[in-house]
Amino acid sequence: MTTHARPPADPATAAAVKAADRAHVFHSWSAQELIDPLAVAGAEGSYFWDYDGNRYLDFTSGLVFTNIGYQHPRVVAAIQEQAAKLTTFAPAFAVEARSEAARLIAERTPGDLNKIFFTNGGAEAIENAVRMARLHTGRPKILSAYRSYHGATAAAINVTGDPRRWPSDSGTSGTVHFWAPFRYRSPFWSTSDAEEAERALRHLEDTIVFEGPSTVAAIVLETVPGTAGIMMPPPGYLPGVRELCDRYGIVLVLDEVMTGFGRTGKWFAAEHFGVVPDLLTFAKGVNSGYVPLGGVAISERIAATFATRPYPGGLTYSGHPLACAAAVATIRVMEDEGIVEQAARTGERIVGPGLRELAERHPSVGEVRGTGLFWALDLVRDRETREPLVPYNASGEANAPMAAFAAACKRGGLWPFVNMNRTHVVPPCTIGEAELKEGFAALDAALTVADGFMA
Known part of the structure; x- marks a missing residue:
């Protein structure tokens, strides 16, 4: 399949994969009974998809490792x-x-x-x-x-x-x-x-x-x-x-x-x-x-x-x-393929300007920082005081604003890298301009949700 096609749904396989995971896989950094891992069916380029027919643009590169995208x-x-x-x-x-x-x-x-x-x-x-x-x-x-x-x-x-x-x-x-x-x-x-x-x-x-x-x-x-x-x-x-x-x-x-x-x-x-x-x-x-x-x-x-x-x-x-x-x-x-040079150009010409434009529209963005395909948005409750949108190492109810932001990203077909009060923009270094614009549109909608939690 191409990354632009909607993947077919396969609920039976989804259920089997999820059941085996829940029965036998012990996940890192997690309270085992409080998590619900997404069952992934496949990946290609800058995208991955689940068994329910949902496709996600991956702004995490896995854990910042798929620099050349999935399945090259x-x-x-x-x-x-x-x-x-x-x-x-x-x-x-x-x-x-x-x-x-x-x-x-x-x-x-x-x-x-x-x-x-x-x-x-x-x-x-x-x-x-x-x-x-x-x-x-x-x-x-x-x-x-x-x-x-x-x-x-x-x-x-x-x-x-x-x-x-x-x-x-x-x-x-x-x-x-x-x-x-x-x-x-x-x-x-x-x-x-x-x-x-x-x-x-x-x-x-x-x-x-x-x-x-x-x-x-x-x-x-x-x-x-x-x-x-x-x-x-x-x-x-x-x-x-x-x-x-x-x-x-x-x-x-x-x-x-x-x-x-x-x-x-x-x-x-x-x-x-x-x-x-x-x-x-x-x-x-x-x-x-x-x-x-x-x-x-x-x-x-x-x-x-x-x-x-x-x-x-x-x-x-x-x-x-x-x-x-x-x-x-x-x-x-x-x-x-000139991927290192592409990362430099994409960061300078597309990602940096695009994220700064988002920051101008969303008061919850306190700072934009990064280079190449390595960026972060620092989200705040108050731009003047720079109070983080959630406290340091927040969990549970204290982390509700970032959880709501991440959920909004996923509803928009974007898989975000969220840590504490930040969202990181770290897609594959091979990502194209059209894909980035798709991701920025999803970020735009999710940042509107973050804006609603400001002091």
Whole structure:
């Protein structure tokens, strides 16, 4: 079927899929008896559909990973071809798909990040980057931002700043959190980007000094924070962090799990700021999420630490051939179809202007921010005070305004990415202008609902 056709209804299959899910699938981040997962029948391009004949324009890219859209035929064919050739093999061997994926990724990472350690996803990438930094420096502590998400494994969840950390927080397990810059809700009472960058860097250096520079192994930052709100760092901030790391012998880890592989209109968001980290984590967009894959891109200096000293880490499925074949095909598709450049143009010419136009009509939009195909609308009760439309980490009745907004989006055929008081606009990087206009029309109607909750 084409993405413009109405999918056929299949209620019998819908009921069977839903029944099996409810009987046996344990869902993440959920109270199991309070959720009602949509039964998905298929997906193509920027759309997916259910068994009841409803089609949705996906403004979430899954979980911000289908950068080339669903079911790209070249990537599907590459997975099929690899499955016929060599479905799986242990990670200690040299395998063509693994070697080629590593080469293509290393060619696109900034600076000298030429060694690739493969994982199954982003959390494991953070887990191993933290381990590498601690072993390289011989220091125990990791600094990370409060407004952040880095994964749900043992170290990654403690490095995370947002409330998903709280139930599993083991005294932060060697992690110290700090405030990163965020002009719209500045923790530093700044009145300009320059002031925000300067004060945030001073705060970070104070944190390093008071924690003891000789105890700090790494600073872990999302290059552009994703789930936490898509806050673009002010000019000078990331270069300033790089300088602090160099001064105090600290490893700089940039988390590009969400921003990597074209999402911000560059191969990696670090390119926007002219910064090269010591370690860079990736996942999601590396193969558009078609087969689980993540990894750490490693600088020559840190790789040298393990040249004759064994690295004490590994995974059974590290560099899985199917996942790596999907990555090779995805990167080649992105090159051949100019998808990174398309994301940059679409963001500048269509998404940014379109969202700012919506903000002019809807007083519930406090701020529009983003780049490429990576945007957020910060929804408020009052533009003057910037009071969020719902409280921080709201649930139940307190979250009713955002729940009503999301429901309105879905009635309009749009599947939104909603987190706290924000809706994120993160569709596939291949999305077209007509599809975006369709999505903006649905957002327009849903924001009218949000406007009704203003103080």
